[in-house]
Amino acid sequence: MTFQTLDIADRLREVGYVADEALALAVELAVQLQRPLLLEGEAGVGKTEVAKALAAVLEARLIRLQCYEGLDAGHALYEWNYQRQLLAIKAREREALSAREVEAQIFSDEYLLRRPLLEALSQQTPPVLLIDEIDRADEAFEAYLLEVLSDWQVSVPELGTIAATAIPHVVLTSNGTRDLSDALRRRCLYSYVEFPGPEREAEILRRRLPGLDARLAGEIAGFVQALRREELEKKPGIAETLDWAAALTGLGVERLGGDRETLQRSLICLLKTEADLKAVTPEVAARLAAE
Amino acid sequence: MADAPASAIAARMSGFVGHLRLNGFALGPAETATALAVLAQDPLDPARSRHRLRALLTGRPEEWRRFDALFEAYWYGRGRRRDGVERPPERQRRNRAQQRLWRSHLGEQAESEAAEREGPKIESAAGEATEGEASGRLIAARDERLARTDLRHIVDPAEMAAAEALAFRLASALRFRLSRRQRLAAQGARLDLRRTIRRSLAHGGEPFELVRRRRPEQPVRLVVFLDVSGSMQHYSRFFLQFVKGLVCRWLESDAYLVHSRLVRVTDAVRERDSLKAMTRLALLAEGFGGGTRLGESLEDFNRHYARRALNARSVVLILSDGYDTGSPEALAAALARLKKRAPRLVWLNPLLGWRDYRPVNAAMQAALPHIDRFAAANTLDSLAALEPELARL
Numbered sequence: 019m020t021f022q023t024l025d026i027a028d029r030l031r032e033v034g035y036v037a038d039e040a041l042a043l044a045v046e047l048a049v050q051l052q053r054p055l056l057l058e059g060e061a062g063v064g065k066t067e068v069a070k071a072l073a074a075v076l077e078a079r080l081i082r083l084q085c086y087e088g089l090d091a092g093h094a095l096y097e098w099n100y101q102r103q104l105l106a107i108k109a110r111e112r113e114a115l116s117a118r119e120v121e122a123q124i125f126s127d128e129y130l131l132r133r134p135l136l137e138a139l140s141q142q143t144p145p146v147l148l149i150d151e152i153d154r155a156d157e158a159f160e161a162y163l164l165e166v167l168s169d170w171q172v173s174v175p176e177l178g179t180i181a182a183t184a185i186p187h188v189v190l191t192s193n194g195t196r197d198l199s200d201a202l203r204r205r206c207l208y209s210y211v212e213f214p215g216p217e218r219e220a221e222i223l224r225r226r227l228p229g230l231d232a233r234l235a236g237e238i239a240g241f242v243q244a245l246r247r248e249e250l251e252k253k254p255g256i257a258e259t260l261d262w263a264a265a266l267t268g269l270g271v272e273r274l275g276g277d278r279e280t281l282q283r284s285l286i287c288l289l290k291t292e293a294d295l296k297a298v299t300p301e302v303a304a305r306l307a308a309e
Numbered sequence: 310m311a312d313a314p315a316s317a318i319a320a321r322m323s324g325f326v327g328h329l330r331l332n333g334f335a336l337g338p339a340e341t342a343t344a345l346a347v348l349a350q351d352p353l354d355p356a357r358s359r360h361r362l363r364a365l366l367t368g369r370p371e372e373w374r375r376f377d378a379l380f381e382a383y384w385y386g387r388g389r390r391r392d393g394v395e396r397p398p399e400r401q402r403r404n405r406a407q408q409r410l411w412r413s414h415l416g417e418q419a420e421s422e423a424a425e426r427e428g429p430k431i432e433s434a435a436g437e438a439t440e441g442e443a444s445g446r447l448i449a450a451r452d453e454r455l456a457r458t459d460l461r462h463i464v465d466p467a468e469m470a471a472a473e474a475l476a477f478r479l480a481s482a483l484r485f486r487l488s489r490r491q492r493l494a495a496q497g498a499r500l501d502l503r504r505t506i507r508r509s510l511a512h513g514g515e516p517f518e519l520v521r522r523r524r525p526e527q528p529v530r531l532v533v534f535l536d537v538s539g540s541m542q543h544y545s546r547f548f549l550q551f552v553k554g555l556v557c558r559w560l561e562s563d564a565y566l567v568h569s570r571l572v573r574v575t576d577a578v579r580e581r582d583s584l585k586a587m588t589r590l591a592l593l594a595e596g597f598g599g600g601t602r603l604g605e606s607l608e609d610f611n612r613h614y615a616r617r618a619l620n621a622r623s624v625v626l627i628l629s630d631g632y633d634t635g636s637p638e639a640l641a642a643a644l645a646r647l648k649k650r651a652p653r654l655v656w657l658n659p660l661l662g663w664r665d666y667r668p669v670n671a672a673m674q675a676a677l678p679h680i681d682r683f684a685a686a687n688t689l690d691s692l693a694a695l696e697p698e699l700a701r702l
Contacts, residue, residue: 043357044364047347051365058370092499100500104516111514194370195617200335203368210373 026075035064035071036214036222044209045072054167054188056152056203059211061193062255068211069148069189076187079145083134085155091162095172097131125176135166139182147186153196160202167205214256216243222256223263230263237274237307238263244306245288250297254288262287274307281307319345326366328383334372340365355384475689476547477554499523529624531555531562532651534610536629538568538601544659544687548628551692553578563618567629571606573614601632603672604639611646619650626695627656628686631668637675644679655695656680662687 026049027042037045045068048055057065073080083094103124110120132140138147152160166172170182190206192198214222219239223230238259246253254262265287269280282300289295298306326341347361359380367373504520512518533552537545556564556578566572610618619625625647633640648654656676660666662685668677677683685691 039357040360040363043360047361047364051343051347055364056368058373100502104505108516195620200368204335204337206368207364208367208369208373209364210367210370 029075030071031225033071033074034225035067036218036225037068038212038214038218041068041209041211044207048189048207049076049187051207052185052187054190054206056190056192056198056206056208057211058192058194058208060213060253060255062253062257063211063213064256065191065211066148066150067256069146069150069191072187072189073146076144076146078143078187079141080148081134081138081141081145081186082148082150084150085152085159087154087156089155089159091159093133094135094159095133095162095166096136096174097133098125098176099129099131103129127177130174130177135163136172136180138186138188139166139170139172139180141184141186144184145186147188149188149190151193152190152202153192153194153198157199160199164201164205167202213243213246213253216240219243219256219259223259226260227263227267230267231272234266234272234274235263238266240309241274241306242288244309245298248298248302248306250289250294251291252289252294254290258288258290275304278304318348322348325383329366329379332375332379334366335368336366472547472689473550476551476692529561529622529653530618530620531559531624531626532618533562533564533626534567534607534628535564536567536601536603536627538632540601540630540632541628541659544628544630547689548686549578552628563614565606565610565614567601567603567606569600569602571609600634601629602635603629603631603633604635604637604641604643607643607647608639611643611650615647615650621652623651624653624655625651627654628659629656630658630660631656631670631673631676633672635672637671640672641675641679644676648679653681654679655682655684657684657686657691657695659685659687661685662691 026046027037027039030037030042030045044055047053049072057068059065069082070080072078106124106129107120110123115123130136134147138145149163152163167188170185172180174180213219216236216239219242220232220235223235223238224232227235242254242259242262262284265284266274269284271277271280271284274281278300281303285295285298285303289298322345323341326336326344330336344362344365347365348358350361351357359377362380363373363376367376499522501520501522505516505518508518508520509516533555535545535548535552537549541548552564556562556575562575563573564575564578566574644654658668658673661668661683668674668683684694
């Protein structure tokens with residue numbers, strides 16, 4: 019087995035995603051081995067962004083399948099367009115076709131509704147397939163996914179097996195609301211995404227918000243880091259940090275230690291529950307800003 | 310010349326995969342082969358290789374976190390005895406002591422007899438429940454007398470066994486009534502082609518009436534807390550069977566024991582082999598003894614498990630007599646937080662079935678405002694009455 023080197027970390031950085039080495043190498047390996055990559059971690063650490071950034075790096079199309087409870091093959095894979103089929107049968111009733119001919123017509127590609135998974139398998143160039151929040155889907159669906167992810171093919175009873183024209187790069191994300199099956203885990207490469215450290219978070223801020231003052235970026239990153247160590251119901255994610263930084267810039271804040279009241283009011287960008295907002299009093303905020 | 314080091318590396322690598330396997334990683338020979346190929350990629354950069362191997366060989370957060378220690382232990386010989394080294398004799402000795410502790414809850418002969426009795430019976434009991442007689446009422450009718458007796462008055466070993474089996478079957482039957490087969494529904498999302506065509510016959514083959522179907526609402530997710538403190542002794546063995554039945558049959562369920570602290574027992578009670586299940590339970594019951602600390606235990610749950618275990622369709626079931634040694638305020642606060650995440654909270658109190666019992670103790674009083682349904686649970690009938698609670702939210 020030989021691999022081409024990809025320098026994924028640098029290329030991800032170019033499109034605005036600052037990954038740590040472990041994650042970048044996992045992404046690189048997933049591309050090289052053509053294996054799906056399962057990303058776990060708390061909400062807001064940037065799991066979904068990985069897929070978007072990867073699509074940008076590879077200049078591939080991003081196909082997204084958002085999982086939810088009750089998601090079934092009909093919504094994820096394919097479905098026959100029943101209405102059109104019935105219509106076709108009625109329209110050709112007088113043509114005196116044999117049952118076999120009718121069948122050949124109505125079970126053809128034309129009447130197949132392609133859902134994200136089948137769509138991803140039938141691209142000419144490998145797309146990036148994002149299966150978001152797989153833990154929200156039922157276990158039955160997870161089992162269904164196994165065939166797609168290991169053999170890159172789909173069995174449609176009326177048509178036979180449809181094999182992938184190009185193997186997609188698959189990224190699965192999970193928030194850990196349910197334990198995933200071992201079978202699925204074994205088929206995937208795995209990476210546990212942590213919140214970034216202060217330097218990396220500051221770098222993310224600088225890349226995403228080029229107008230932001232470098233010193234303020236460092237302070238914001240430090241504040242959010244300290245905030246995540248507090249006992250909170252919901253820890254602020256990277257998207258929240260970015261929102262907050264944008265809000266602070268908009269409010270004309272230059273140093274965090276400056277105007278207490280503005281700081282306190284802007285915290286709604288970071289804290290999303292009532293209890294958390296109450297827990298972070300102006301005193302706590304001032305202490306965190308000083309850290 | 311080049312062959313020798315390659316085979317040496319291959320041997321080391323399969324040794325490493327074996328080392329991980331010993332530590333509970335689920336890995337096969339295919340992983341070893343891929344790992345070798347990955348290692349060959351840039352053999353001179355151990356840090357990068359480590360990241361790559363970690364992505365390849367781990368599959369869950371715990372493994373991800375342990376990988377570094379295991380990697381260093383194997384390749385650099387560091388901290389070899391620190392992690393995952395089992396010392397069976399000591400542990401077994403502890404098991405035995407703890408199993409004795411459990412006997413009061415599980416009955417004297419639970420360990421030996423239960424093993425013979427229950428192994429195959431779980432299957433047959435489940436089979437019965439699924440074969441047609443799925444009304445959920447069957448059980449109450451068949452063993453009416455037993456079902457109505459207060460569980461603490463059942464002393465005859467044979468009756469005890471029957472009552473335990475009944476509790477298990479009851480739970481299984483509850484589950485069956487809530488299956489997820491697609492049903493006809495006027496507003497369903499999917500077309501039922503078979504029935505549509507059948508009905509079109511009446512209109513000369515014109516598919517006039519479109520018949521739809523949909524999946525019924527998903528059954529609720531169940532989280533059970535079973536109080537196994539001393540005061541619950543007479544009831545907890547039956548309840549344990551009931552909980553076992555619920556958890557074995559209910560895919561989305563979670564079981565916890567509560568005494569002086571909280572123990573998650575879902576996997577232990579799902580164990581088919583009941584001797585093994587008992588051993589696992591006994592292992593989990595470290596620190597057993599003392600009173601119940603419901604408030605603290607529930608707070609522990611809120612902090613560590615709630616996000617995973619609860620969703621918008623959860624029913625929390627607490628089986629406890631409400632004799633709590635912790636502070637009532639802590640209990641009320643924990644229940645209030647729990648209630649935020651779980652739409653329904655059911656408290657089953659065996660004492661409530663007693664003639665003169667009034668829930669006046671401080672803990673029960675503190676808990677009452679947060680409870681959606683407060684019911685008796687001293688007979689098997691009263692357990693069966695749970696069904697509508699679990700059917701739908």
